[in-house]
Amino acid sequence: MKRNEKTDWFFLVSLCLLLFLGLINIYSASGSQKSLFTHQLFFVLAGVVIFLGASVFPLRFLEESVPFLYIFTLVLLVLTIFFGTGPAGRWLQIGPAKIQASEIAKLCMIVLSARWLPALRREFVTGGVPLYLSTVGLLTALTLLQPDLGTAAAMVMIIFGMIYWAGFGFNWIFLFLSPLSAAISSIKFVSWITFTVILCAVLYRSASRPRRWVFFLIMTSVIAAATPSAWGLLRPYQQARLTTFLNPEADPHGAGWNVIQSKVAIGSGGITGQGFLNGSQNELAFLPARHTDFVFSVWAEEWGFIGSLFLLVLYAVLAWRILVGARHSLNQFNSMLAAGTAVFIIIHIFVNVGMTLGMMPVTGLPLPLITYGGSHLITEMLLLGFSYNVIRNWRSY
Amino acid sequence: MRSSSAFNEKPYRSIMIVTIVAFLILAGKLVELQIVKGNYYRELSSRNHIRSVVRPAPRGIVRDRNGVVLADNIPAFTVSLVSLEFDSTNTRLLGNLLRMDQERLRERLDAAEATPYRSTLIISGLTVGDAGRVADNLYRLGGVSVDVLPRRRYSYGSSFCHLIGYVGLADSTRVFEGELSGRTGLERILNERLAGEYGVIREVVDAHGRVVERFLGEDVEPSPGENIVLTLDSRLQSAADSLIMSTGHEGAAVVLNYETGEILVLSSVPGFDTNHFIGGISSENWNNILSDPGKPLLNRAWATAYPPGSTYKIVTAAWLLESGIVDENTMPDPCYGTFHFAGSDFRCWSTHGRLNIIGALAQSCDTYFYRTSMLGDMDEMAEFSSGFGMGAPVTGILPGEVSGALPTRELLNQLFGQGGWGLGNLMIASIGQGEVLATPLQIAVTAALIASGGELPPLSVLKNESFSEATWETNTSEDTYRIVREGMREVVSSSQGTLHQSMSYLPVQVFGKSGTAENGTNEDHAWVNGYIEEPMPVAFAVIIENGGHGGVVAGPVAAGIIEKILEISYETE
Numbered sequence: 019m020k021r022n023e024k025t026d027w028f029f030l031v032s033l034c035l036l037l038f039l040g041l042i043n044i045y046s047a048s049g050s051q052k053s054l055f056t057h058q059l060f061f062v063l064a065g066v067v068i069f070l071g072a073s074v075f076p077l078r079f080l081e082e083s084v085p086f087l088y089i090f091t092l093v094l095l096v097l098t099i100f101f102g103t104g105p106a107g108r109w110l111q112i113g114p115a116k117i118q119a120s121e122i123a124k125l126c127m128i129v130l131s132a133r134w135l136p137a138l139r140r141e142f143v144t145g146g147v148p149l150y151l152s153t154v155g156l157l158t159a160l161t162l163l164q165p166d167l168g169t170a171a172a173m174v175m176i177i178f179g180m181i182y183w184a185g186f187g188f189n190w191i192f193l194f195l196s197p198l199s200a201a202i203s204s205i206k207f208v209s210w211i212t213f214t215v216i217l218c219a220v221l222y223r224s225a226s227r228p229r230r231w232v233f234f235l236i237m238t239s240v241i242a243a244a245t246p247s248a249w250g251l252l253r254p255y256q257q258a259r260l261t262t263f264l265n266p267e268a269d270p271h272g273a274g275w276n277v278i279q280s281k282v283a284i285g286s287g288g289i290t291g292q293g294f295l296n297g298s299q300n301e302l303a304f305l306p307a308r309h310t311d312f313v314f315s316v317w318a319e320e321w322g323f324i325g326s327l328f329l330l331v332l333y334a335v336l337a338w339r340i341l342v343g344a345r346h347s348l349n350q351f352n353s354m355l356a357a358g359t360a361v362f363i364i365i366h367i368f369v370n371v372g373m374t375l376g377m378m379p380v381t382g383l384p385l386p387l388i389t390y391g392g393s394h395l396i397t398e399m400l401l402l403g404f405s406y407n408v409i410r411n412w413r414s415y
Numbered sequence: 416m417r418s419s420s421a422f423n424e425k426p427y428r429s430i431m432i433v434t435i436v437a438f439l440i441l442a443g444k445l446v447e448l449q450i451v452k453g454n455y456y457r458e459l460s461s462r463n464h465i466r467s468v469v470r471p472a473p474r475g476i477v478r479d480r481n482g483v484v485l486a487d488n489i490p491a492f493t494v495s496l497v498s499l500e501f502d503s504t505n506t507r508l509l510g511n512l513l514r515m516d517q518e519r520l521r522e523r524l525d526a527a528e529a530t531p532y533r534s535t536l537i538i539s540g541l542t543v544g545d546a547g548r549v550a551d552n553l554y555r556l557g558g559v560s561v562d563v564l565p566r567r568r569y570s571y572g573s574s575f576c577h578l579i580g581y582v583g584l585a586d587s588t589r590v591f592e593g594e595l596s597g598r599t600g601l602e603r604i605l606n607e608r609l610a611g612e613y614g615v616i617r618e619v620v621d622a623h624g625r626v627v628e629r630f631l632g633e634d635v636e637p638s639p640g641e642n643i644v645l646t647l648d649s650r651l652q653s654a655a656d657s658l659i660m661s662t663g664h665e666g667a668a669v670v671l672n673y674e675t676g677e678i679l680v681l682s683s684v685p686g687f688d689t690n691h692f693i694g695g696i697s698s699e700n701w702n703n704i705l706s707d708p709g710k711p712l713l714n715r716a717w718a719t720a721y722p723p724g725s726t727y728k729i730v731t732a733a734w735l736l737e738s739g740i741v742d743e744n745t746m747p748d749p750c751y752g753t754f755h756f757a758g759s760d761f762r763c764w765s766t767h768g769r770l771n772i773i774g775a776l777a778q779s780c781d782t783y784f785y786r787t788s789m790l791g792d793m794d795e796m797a798e799f800s801s802g803f804g805m806g807a808p809v810t811g812i813l814p815g816e817v818s819g820a821l822p823t824r825e826l827l828n829q830l831f832g833q834g835g836w837g838l839g840n841l842m843i844a845s846i847g848q849g850e851v852l853a854t855p856l857q858i859a860v861t862a863a864l865i866a867s868g869g870e871l872p873p874l875s876v877l878k879n880e881s882f883s884e885a886t887w888e889t890n891t892s893e894d895t896y897r898i899v900r901e902g903m904r905e906v907v908s909s910s911q912g913t914l915h916q917s918m919s920y921l922p923v924q925v926f927g928k929s930g931t932a933e934n935g936t937n938e939d940h941a942w943v944n945g946y947i948e949e950p951m952p953v954a955f956a957v958i959i960e961n962g963g964h965g966g967v968v969a970g971p972v973a974a975g976i977i978e979k980i981l982e983i984s985y986e987t988e
Binding site for chain 2 (some may be wrong): 179182183185281282283284285286287288289298299318322323326327330333334337338341342344345357360361364367368371372375377
């Protein structure tokens with residue numbers, strides 16, 4: 019392994035600026051609860067230490083530790099389902115710390131996919147695809163049961179991006195996503211038939227052997243048949259959460275009100291913004307969840323279009339530098355890890371900012387590096403640390 | 416396998432393109448919200464945190480002709496609640512402090528939940544004591560606030576319940592919650608004038624509705640409603656009320672000035688206390704009113720039509736004279752107590768012998784009117800009576816005013832069918848029975864028209880304002896008036912007059928007419944109407960429901976009212 023590659027100043031400056039702007043934004047959003055700012059400052063400092071650690075961590079160890087990481091994550095997810103606290107029951111109390119297991123599930127899934135997907139791509143292993151699908155599927159399903167539909171959906175999108183990055187064609191992407199598509203299509207008989215016809219066409223085009231035909235047809239049929247009864251097992255509030263996700267207009271007093279206030283906040287920022295600590299929507303507490311889900315609205319109200327665009331550009335630069343690093347990397351695990359991180363960042367930005375702009379459904383996905391909270395910040399700093407590791411050590415394999 | 420950098424070239428490009436497109440979409444939406452619609456959202460934002468607080472206008476004060484306050488406003492307290500900030504475990508505590516039924520409180524809390532961010536009225540019309548208990552506990556009742564709202568107070572609630580009416584919560588809240596509007600009586604008819612214009616103050620509030628600062632400079636002060644002066648005299652009205660009450664029966668009295676058209680008394684007994692109705696009547700009070708055998712909700716002065724009995728004879732007499740059927744000296748066959756006609760007995764209340772029209776009025780001889788009216792035409796009598804205010808509302812404006820009824824060929828054909836009725840119906844109608852129905856107000860108007868010689872101005876209950884458009888077309892000669900007035904004078908002055916016993920002691924000349932109206936199988940209604948010229952020109956009518964003989968029961972009530980008029984006019988002199 020070669021050391022002392024050139025420092026990526028674009029990456030580091032973007033990251034530092036995002037952390038700094040995030041902190042001053044939390045200061046504004048926390049209103050009279052200044053303890054939130056102090057906590058966040060602590061999280062950021064801890065995140066920086068973790069970033070530095072991750073950026074020099076031997077990634078080969080990470081690759082080897084996937085089974086342990088996977089089991090550890092499963093345990094956390096299951097514990098959260100049974101002992102979860104907080105308003106949505108998504109937090110696991112361990113001593114003084116509250117951990118959001120679904121954040122760790124995202125990390126685990128990226129590392130796991132980074133290790134397995136290139137292997138699957140490289141050579142056909144009997145039962146490899148089903149094993150990968152069930153492993154990742156279990157993670158996603160447990161995340162769904164947190165209940166955290168937003169994160170589960172983000173995980174599926176990240177898998178999608180990583181499968182693509184691994185070099186699988188669209189046929190394969192379709193096949194990888196077929197369990198999810200089967201579950202969704204089971205809502206109506208017609209849509210399930212349509213899905214099955216497309217599945218057959220894809221199997222035919224990819225010149226599949228009979229065994230693969232049998233596997234995919236049986237697997238998707240079983241999933242489609244089991245979905246309605248699985249739905250029935252969900253508790254009503256969990257069902258409600260899912261349907262609200264799919265149709266946010268159905269709940270105008272809850273999520274709908276939040277989005278309206280968020281749009282008012284962002285729009286009233288205008289070009290130059292109302293100024294730091296001067297956003298009336300924020301300061302007068304009209305914005306809900308203003309230090310968590312709608313933290314971007316606070317920023318956009320106080321710093322206006324110029325500030326918002328600047329923030330988006332910083333994220334874009336960060337994602338770009340990571341993707342460049344992933345492209346350069348000679349080690350497939352490293353490349354996949356960085357690409358997964360980039361997709362992670364991009365999806366979170368789009369879903370969270372899109373939500374504050376009223377373009378995306380209201381989910382609990384955080385704005386990376388800026389939303390208040392330790393779990394997601396530590397996860398992100400860990401992933402970014404690994405990515406910076408990859409960028410600097412692109413030659414290693 | 417060791418990959419070359421070209422291995423990831425295609426995914427890299429695709430993902431970069433997708434990323435750039437995604438960020439451009441976000442930026443595009445930001446352009447739309449912040450640049451294109453920036454001003455619109457800025458406006459929305461300021462509306463979001465600048466709250467307009469409505470200041471209700473004090474409602475106009477209602478006074479009687481002497482300036483006595485009949486309806487005014489006192490400060491009362493309301494309790495409102497912002498659902499989002501209210502801890503529902505405090506429901507019981509709030510209910511206890513408000514002394515409010517838990518079920519009713521729950522109803523209001525459910526209503527408040529519909530607008531969780533805004534303040535919703537829970538209860539209004541609290542006294543200082545009630546509100547004080549809540550105010551003392553505000554620190555542990557998050558989301559609850561206590562405000563002042565003017566409350567209506569009726570000083571003579573029961574006496575003027577039908578005329579002034581009462582206010583209640585507006586049906587559809589036009590401007591603010593707790594807004595009052597007149598529900599009955601003048602409160603309803605004159606609502607626009609009495610209500611006034613609400614004011615607005617502006618406050619900067621946070622999302623929880625907490626006032627951050629006062630937004631100065633754009634306050635609009637409320638402008639109070641117009642004050643109203645009635646033509647009625649509360650002293651006379653109260654006197655009439657207690658005189659009727661002293662008979663032990665329900666009844667009504669009307670007194671009006673026949674030179675000005677001003678109504679002085681519109682008494683209907685029993686009444687109900689309109690103060691109970693403000694802000695919603697309790698079911699206990701409502702049930703008490705409904706179960707009262709005196710039916711206090713029934714407005715007897717102008718919204719109930721009774722058979723007028725012999726008080727109607729002053730109109731019949733004028734008609735007989737005017738149509739030439741009789742003159743001053745006509746003396747039909749004597750009254751033997753019963754008049755046999757067409758196989759039926761038409762009874763008189765006494766045996767009167769031979770009388771002219773003045774004597775017939777004085778002694779209220781039914782036989783005289785049977786024998787003479789049968790020579791006339793039913794439709795002509797109805798037509799003539801309608802000129803005296805009968806058979807149609809006399810103001811057309813008083814709420815719930817009824818028309819009464821006059822028998823015509825058309826009406827009787829409707830009721831009994833062609834040939835199902837006969838001359839007997841006309842004879843019965845001539846003494847104010849049968850199909851004739853009139854309100855006490857109409858009966859007072861007939862006396863006023865006789866007194867004024869048909870020159871009665873339009874009636875009014877508002878000082879210096881003509882209230883109704885109705886005018887009178889009596890088409891009656893001065894001679895007829897003179898003869899009828901002479902008859903009415905004899906009713907009191909003649910020793911045989913039906914009101915001699917009860918009214919002749921008065922120091923002023925009373926022109927009157929008694930009536931004892933048969934009323935199915937029930938006890939007769941006792942009636943009297945008439946007028947005086949001194950000390951002021953007023954006409955009156957009194958009915959005592961099921962009171963018995965008019966001269967004996969209603970006469971003393973009318974005499975008592977006249978005594979009160981004398982007393983008042985001596986005081987003013």
